[in-house]
Amino acid sequence: MRRFVSFVSTCFVIVAIFSAEAQAQSSGGLDRLRGWLFGRSAPAEEPAAALERLGGSRILLAVDADALRKSMLVELQDETRRLLREARIGFIGLTIKGDGVEVRIREGSDLQQALSKLEETSVQLSTALGGTVEVRDAGDRLVRLTPTAPAVDERVRSSLQKSIEIVKRRIKDLGIDTGSVQQDGSDRILVLLPGAKDPMPLARLLSSRARLTFRLVDMSVSPQQALDGRVPPDSEILYAFKSKDQPYLVKKQVMLGGEDMANAAPGFDQRTKEPIVSFRFNDRGARRFALITQENVGQPFAIVLDDEVISAPIIREPILGGSGQISGAFTLEDANNLAILLQAGALPVPLSIVEQRVVDAKPSGQK
Numbered sequence: 001m002r003r004f005v006s007f008v009s010t011c012f013v014i015v016a017i018f019s020a021e022a023q024a025q026s027s028g029g030l031d032r033l034r035g036w037l038f039g040r041s042a043p044a045e046e047p048a049a050a051l052e053r054l055g056g057s058r059i060l061l062a063v064d065a066d067a068l069r070k071s072m073l074v075e076l077q078d079e080t081r082r083l084l085r086e087a088r089i090g091f092i093g094l095t096i097k098g099d100g101v102e103v104r105i106r107e108g109s110d111l112q113q114a115l116s117k118l119e120e121t122s123v124q125l126s127t128a129l130g131g132t133v134e135v136r137d138a139g140d141r142l143v144r145l146t147p148t149a150p151a152v153d154e155r156v157r158s159s160l161q162k163s164i165e166i167v168k169r170r171i172k173d174l175g176i177d178t179g180s181v182q183q184d185g186s187d188r189i190l191v192l193l194p195g196a197k198d199p200m201p202l203a204r205l206l207s208s209r210a211r212l213t214f215r216l217v218d219m220s221v222s223p224q225q226a227l228d229g230r231v232p233p234d235s236e237i238l239y240a241f242k243s244k245d246q247p248y249l250v251k252k253q254v255m256l257g258g259e260d261m262a263n264a265a266p267g268f269d270q271r272t273k274e275p276i277v278s279f280r281f282n283d284r285g286a287r288r289f290a291l292i293t294q295e296n297v298g299q300p301f302a303i304v305l306d307d308e309v310i311s312a313p314i315i316r317e318p319i320l321g322g323s324g325q326i327s328g329a330f331t332l333e334d335a336n337n338l339a340i341l342l343q344a345g346a347l348p349v350p351l352s353i354v355e356q357r358v359v360d361a362k363p364s365g366q367k
Contacts, residue, residue, distance in 0.1 A: 047180030050194030055361030057199035059191040060184065061167070061207055063160050064350040065152075069099070071349065072147050072155060076101045076121075076133065078252070080145060081233065083117045094233070100146035102138070111141055118143060156187055159349040164189055167206050169344035174205075188354065203356040209306050209349075210341035212258035214292070216251045217300040217312050223247040241308045248309045250302045255292050260285025264342035266335040269325075275335035277326040279342060286322030294318040 051058070073096045080103055084091050090106030091114070105114045115137060122133040122145065132148045164181055167189060171179045176193060184190040196202055218226075218235040226237050226249045234253065240246035262282040269276050281289055292301075293315050302312045310326070326338065 047178050047192045047194055050178050051192050051359055052362050054194045055359050056192070056194040057196035057202060058355065058357055058359050059193070059199055059203045059206065059353070060355035061163075061189040061191065061203075061351040062354045063156055063163065063187040064352050065156060065187065067350045068155055068159060069147075069152060070096075072152065073099075073101055076145055076147065079121050080118060083121050084114060087113065087117050089114050089117070100144050102142060102144050105141045105143065108141055111137070111143075114143060118145060121145075160187060160189070162348045163351060166344050166347055167191065170206055170340055173340045173343055189351070197358075199356040199358060203353045205337055205340070207347075207351040207353050208341055209347045209351075210258070210338075210344075211306055211346040212261075212342060213254045213304045214256040214289075215254055215302045215304060216296060217302050218249040218251050219299070221249065223249050238302070238304060238307055238309050241305070241310050246309075248302060248312055250304065250309065255301075256281075256285060256288050258342060258346050260288065261342060264339045266332070266339040267325075275330040275332050277330075277335050277339045277342065278323065279326065280323040283322075289322070290318060290320045 050056070077094060077096055080101055081094055084094075084103070089110045091103050092106055094103040095101070103114075105111050115135065118135045122135045132151060134146045134148060136144055136146075138144045160183065164183060168181045171181060171191070171193075176196075178194045180190075180192040182190050191202075191206060193199070193202060218232060220232055220235075221230050223237070224247075226232075226235070227247060231237060231249070235249050235251050238248050238250050240248070260281050262280050262285070264277055264279040267276055267278050268274065296315050297317060298314065300312045300314050303310045330338075
């Protein structure tokens with residue numbers, strides 16, 4: 001399946017109102033999706049009891065601790081770069097090394113100022129992470145920043161709680177009333193779904209991070225030059241959706257994110273009748289989107305889903321509306337799934353599938 005995002009003004013399609021017809025069709029599509037996932041509706045009873053009586057799916061998800069630690073270090077690396085640049089302190093070799101971030105200050109006379117600035121950062125990050133970020137002089141103008149174990153544990157805890165709420169919303173949007181989502185240990189989520197006949201598509205849907213971001217394409221060097229080792233520090237190489245043959249050099253800075261979406265719903269394109277996902281930004285997102293397009297006319301704008309570039313259209317003119325649509329070679333189930341993911345919001349950290357299995361119904365009368 002190939003996905004792309006199109007907007008009016010050649011590359012973008014701005015939609016202000018979702019038609020009643022599209023809403024009715026999308027509602028029917030959700031009913032068909034639920035019918036596909038579930039053989040029959042489960043009665044209103046406790047999920048564990050319903051699972052035992054009807055059978056269904058048992059799914060166990062876990063916070064990806066390695067990915068979480070890496071994201072913390074990337075945040076720390078980016079914040080370190082930003083602060084040193086704002087303070088006009090020269091530096092080299094800003095890298096992630098082991099369980100921390102290292103940076104070498106270019107001039108020895110700037111070392112104390114750099115330590116002071118980075119300690120300010122450690123205070124800010126410590127507040128956000130719930131644990132300490134240590135900053136120390138490692139000698140020879142090398143400064144090392146390391147999140148402590150309590151900081152990592154707190155990020156795991158908060159990410160787990162946020163993920164539980166998002167998984168619950170995804171299940172609710174699927175129309176499942178008897179499902180159960182609960183914490184299992186310090187870093188796992190147990191999902192019980194009575195009546196579900198196939199856990200695999202559900203596990204994929206519930207564990208998908210679904211992080212949608214809008215970013216500028218870096219035109220300072222070509223993708224091939226970047227692949228050859230000339231990647232600017234503020235950019236990264238990403239590939240087209242489901243393709244390793246088409247690289248893009250994309251700015252790391254997120255200009256607009258999925259958290260600024262107020263609504264996402266499946267529907268049908270009125271011209272082609274193909275399934276689409278329509279979305280609407282909140283007021284902040286709409287204002288931000290208008291400003292971005294005003295300031296970057298003529299520049300390519302990457303739409304990224306979970307670190308894959310869905311599309312990179314050129315901004316032809318300022319876009320002042322607050323709505324859009326995602327379209328492509330969608331099946332109705334594809335459009336419904338994507339709408340559910342965007343509506344519920346992105347997971348704060350990747351979840352891995354530890355277990356996905358079918359629980360057979362207990363024969364009547366058996367205890």
